[in-house]
Each structure stands twice: as structure tokens, then as C-alpha cells.
Amino acid sequence: MISEKMKKLLKGNSVIREMFEEGKRLKNIYGKENVFDFSLGNPNLPPPEEVKKAIIELVEKEEPTFLHGYMSNAGFEDVREKIANSINNKFGTKFNFENIIMTVGAASGLNIVFKAILNPEDEVIVFAPYFSEYNNYIENYNGIVKVISPNLNNFEPNLNELKEKISNKTKAVLINTPNNPTGVVYSESTIKEISKILKEKEQEFGKQIFLISDEPYRELVYDNREVPYITKYYKDTIVVYSYSKSLSLPGERIGYVVVPNEIDDSKELAEAITIANRIIGCVNAPSLIQRVIPYCLNAKVDTDAYKKNRDLLYSIIRENKFECVKPEGAFYLFVKTPIEDDKEFCSIAKKYNILVVPGSSFACPGYVRIAYCTSYDMIERSRKAFEKLAKEFEF
């Protein structure tokens, strides 16, 4: 009854659902405050005040058929222009509204980019560990995922392997910095090296290779870490952004795609992405929330709270002798498991009511992802549980 492609996805889905059900079960037995759920990347901080103010002002003052009505499939021109200006002010770029396509979040942004560029069998390179939904987004358009193995020293990308794996079938390289699941922010020198490799490979193969930068965590960085703006380093860059994390609006599905003029035939590409936005059924990004964005261009959630969480959780992890690269962005720790089997480790952790996600789900077994977009108190309460968990492995 359902399609062959979908049958495989149903199986995978049941694993996620089981994990979720298991969490609910534990909370029912032990009480919510005695379960330490670090499994979800769901922002716990409230949106900045600007969001509420903007919504009320808009519904009070704007003409409702305009506010809730259709606009260009790429979004309201004035909203796109303001976003372009805001990017320009922050990063010294020269975008205008024509370079910006409003999307139903970054997930949708990635989908419409892939729909616009991928022919069947085209390859997209990703760096492990990576968000496993990328597989689905690429396979939606019959593209092929090529995985670069993880660089376990510091989780910067493995560039020698990148050089080897780029071929004339490579349509795009997808990066995600600050990274889910490692929290690592790629250094400027890494970005320069990637750009150099891609330029050389474009010449070698006489074809365009896109660098797609998935940036939902751009604003979530700590210790004054800078996140290089990728379009300044490599001309064939497409940026995919989301406000889900920076404004804590993940349910509202609002983001954008940047298509710089420097890309050959960039107008055609932007139009193709816009058509894709229409025909995959999004039609346009939700209108009211689009119009909220200009009120929030300088707002963001209280990242200090995430930093406090990171520092506390990282210290607990290290005090208990687990190994972990200290992350400078996003809201995840990616911790080496003291036993090889990361799924087994997750099962053991569950005995102490600690819920974490196996690295296998990110194409990086031997690790677990611990999300700290949780309450500070829960992290503090989990200390004893981590101590008991560590004892199982006789550090």
C-alpha cells in the first residue's frame, strides 16, 4: 500500500519512536525530575521578547489579508531585503532581496536546494558525524550520499579523504558548522582549505561543485568564537539558515536560503529553488512569522544560558573521566563511549535514567550525543547518575 522507499523509512522511524516511548515510560515510573533526558535537540530557552511584541503589533496594525495572504513563493520582498541587509552588516557581504528565499525552516531549505540541483545518481558529500536526516533529504531526489569518515582527533573535517572522494559525480559538499552532533565550529583555515580543494576540483572536472552550508546553529557559539561566513570564501556556496535555534521558534518553521550572485546563473538557480519551494507544497514560508523576522534581526535567545549548561555538563563529563572534545557551538556534547558498542552504552546509561543518542545515528559509532538544551537544574541533578554510570566502566 505504501511506497517501497517509505517502507524502509517506517522501520527506522520505529527505532526513534521506541526511544521516545522509553523516555515516557521511565518518567512515568521514576518521576519526571528523576529522568535525565539528553536525547532531544529541542531548544528549552524562551524566544526573545521581540517575537511576542512583533506578533501583537503585526496583528493589531497590519491589514489581515496582507499579513496572512499569499506573496511571492520566495517570500515578502521587504522581509528578504531586510534580512539581506542584516547579513551584509554582520559579514560585509552584498546581498539584496533577490539573493534570499524564505523557507519553511532549514529542513525545507535543504530539500528545495537538493530538488533544484540534483539529478538521479548525483553525489552529495557529507562529513561524519552528521545529522542523519541529510540521508533522507538527499535520497528524496535520488541523490547518493557519500560519507567522509570522522576525524576523531578534533571533529574538524577529514580533508584528505574529501580530496579522494570528490569525483565528477559530485554535485555538492554539505557542511554544518557549528556542528550537530559535535558542537565543533570549523576554523577559518578549515573553510579556506575546503574552498581551495573545491576550486581545484571544479577545474579538474570542469564542473560546478556546490558547497552547501547548513547553519541552524550559527548564533549559538561561546567563548567569542567566530563562525566564518562561507560565501566569502567560495563562490559556489549556498547557505541554508533557520531561526529555529537562534530565536527558539522550531515549531514555526522559518528560515531562508542564500544564493549569492557570484554563482554562475545565480538568478536561474534562485528561481529553480523558488519553484521547488512551490511544488514540494510549501508554496511559501508562513506569512505572519516571516513578517516577525525584521523585528528580531538583532535579537537572539540567551546564549549565556546554553554556555552555562555546556560548562556544567562538560565538567561533569570530564570529572567522570569520559572523553569529549569541548564544543564551542550548538548545544551538544559528543562523548566517546568507554565501550565500543555505543548502543550498548546507551542501554547501560538508561539504567541510571540517562537518555542519550548513539553516535551510530550520526554515522559515528563509539560515541554518544548529549544534548544540553535542557534545564540547568536537570544537568545538576544528573551528576550522581553520571557518577554511577562511570563506575560501571571502572575508570
Add this chain to the structure above:
Amino acid sequence: MISEKMKKLLKGNSVIREMFEEGKRLKNIYGKENVFDFSLGNPNLPPPEEVKKAIIELVEKEEPTFLHGYMSNAGFEDVREKIANSINNKFGTKFNFENIIMTVGAASGLNIVFKAILNPEDEVIVFAPYFSEYNNYIENYNGIVKVISPNLNNFEPNLNELKEKISNKTKAVLINTPNNPTGVVYSESTIKEISKILKEKEQEFGKQIFLISDEPYRELVYDNREVPYITKYYKDTIVVYSYSKSLSLPGERIGYVVVPNEIDDSKELAEAITIANRIIGCVNAPSLIQRVIPYCLNAKVDTDAYKKNRDLLYSIIRENKFECVKPEGAFYLFVKTPIEDDKEFCSIAKKYNILVVPGSSFACPGYVRIAYCTSYDMIERSRKAFEKLAKEFEF
């Protein structure tokens, strides 16, 4: 650079854009009030007051991480339950939240249904005239569109041809009533006949054939016309609904899919549609607007205004001896062109600043679609232009 599939779509898109640009050009030359733009199906009525009240109440009272946060990919359970109850009260059905999947509008609803059910080369039957985006939605998943020729007598579906064209490759039959572009509401006897044919064909071919009912215009009916609720007639029905027209919220992208329990393995189908919602990148329907819906279950736009528009435009059309089936729903007239070439007719109409869409765009040449979701005054002002247009054809 862009995919082969997308190259073809770019060409088609330029036609739509040219039409839009032409409208802008005419308005610049002759003044907005002297151009009679009947080309767009964009609701002109404001949303009911309940929408604004709900938004303000929600942002004032709800916890913001909940209001703007992630929920199940199928949508908030309480919202789905309330929608299910509302459908039950209106139509005597027995749905609960598990039968309802919240979607990013009907366009997205159709996409995730097709993604869930279509294997490459599966056929989907549509009845001309029909909304041409259906072609894209079906071809997104490599399905094949089979078109039933129009029944020009009354634009009810051509059921003899349906019988002939259903084959063992048929995965689904797609209907749209009230219809875009004809405004016709299929009668109960038509629905019964379609159901009978599909049941027979299911038995003949030993396979499930879905009846997909695309219902964005369900609430826009006049003269007390009843729109039969399709799940009551045929068990393998999937309903795709949108609030774009009933609440005038087309920019907000909010709708739902109904998967009745009567479908074999309905839970699996609902789960597949939910996964499709996630992996095409919608993830979930926008959260704030989801929560607005329960406040508006008994609200709708002022359909009397659309009825007044219909009556005025229909009388102008008929006074000028154009032929047209009087529509009982939606906000379109589908008018026979006095010359065979409907595109040529549109060009001639443009001389009088009348903008309409050729029937060829709906797989029904020899007709034009005239959308009356416009101001009443514009219709009144267009009277002289229609008189002049009619004179060109010497009625």
C-alpha cells in the same frame, strides 16, 4: 547546473511570471482601478475575527517554548483531536486525533500523501479541468498523471472514461470538489458512482485504489449546496484539507490530511504520511497557527460576499451571451471562449484590461477561468469592458 526536471519547470514558470508582469504593466499604464484582474485565486476577504483574537490570546497566555516549539510531526494532539471532533459533529464520522495529520497547507498535504503511496510509474487519475500543480505534485514522486477528458455539459466527472482508464497501474484517483477551475460541486450521486466504480476495480485488480479528495474549497458553497463527505462513501479515501480559503489564511500554510481507520493498515499509512511530512522538510505544520485552529472551528469568511460576487459576475457574463455553467462553489467561473483558441481570447480580453487564465492551463482548452475573489466594485467596473469584449465576437 540545475536538475533536468527543474529545467522544464523553469520554462513553464516564465509563462506565469509573464502574465503577472503583464498585469503590473497594465496597472501602471491605465491605473489600478481600470485593470480588471480576474487571474488569481487569492482570497480577498479578511479572515474571521476569531483568528486575530486567538493569536493575541495565545501569545499572551501560552508558555512560548510550547507555543512556538516542536511537537509530534503529525501536529499537536489536542488540536488534531478537536479538528476530528469538529468533522465528526458536521458529518457523522468517527475520527480521533490519530486520523488527522496537520500539514503545511493542502499543497503540502497532497505532496506527503503522494510521497507516502507512489512508486515510480504508479498512475494517478485526474479529471480535466484540474489545477495544473497536480502534475508537479505527482511527478515529484515519479508518478504518472492520467487525465480524464472534461465533461463539457456540466463539468461533473466523465465516469465512462474513468472506468476505461483505471488499470492495475492506478494507485489513486484525485478529485477536487468544489472544483478549481469550474466551481462545480460534485453531486452525491456522482460520489456514489465513483465509489462504486472504484470498489469494482479494486476487486477486479485485487488491489487498493485510493480516492484522494482535495478540499480547499469545501466551505465555499452557495445556494445551500451540500458537499458530500467522501470518507462516508468509499473506505479507501484520503481527505486533504486547507484553511487557506475558509479562513483566508493562504500565506500561513495550514491544513490537514484525514486517514480514516477503514483503510487497511491505516495506522501504517498515517505514519508513512507523517514521516513524509518530516523528511520533505516541513517537519510539522507551523505551531502558532496550528493552535489558532481550535478557536476557529465554527468560523469562516463571509461567503455571502463571494456569493454576491458570483451573482454579479455571472449576470454580466450571461448578459453578454458568454456561455458558462453557473458554479455553486469555490470562487471561479469557467467560461466558454467564443473562439476555439483560449489563449488568443485571453490576449483579446487584455485589450480591454481584462485578465483571465486560459483553460489550457487546466487541461481544458476553449475555456477561461475568471476568479471572483476580488472586490465587488471591480466586478461592477468591469461590466463595460466585458460588453466591449463581447462585441468583438458579434453575438
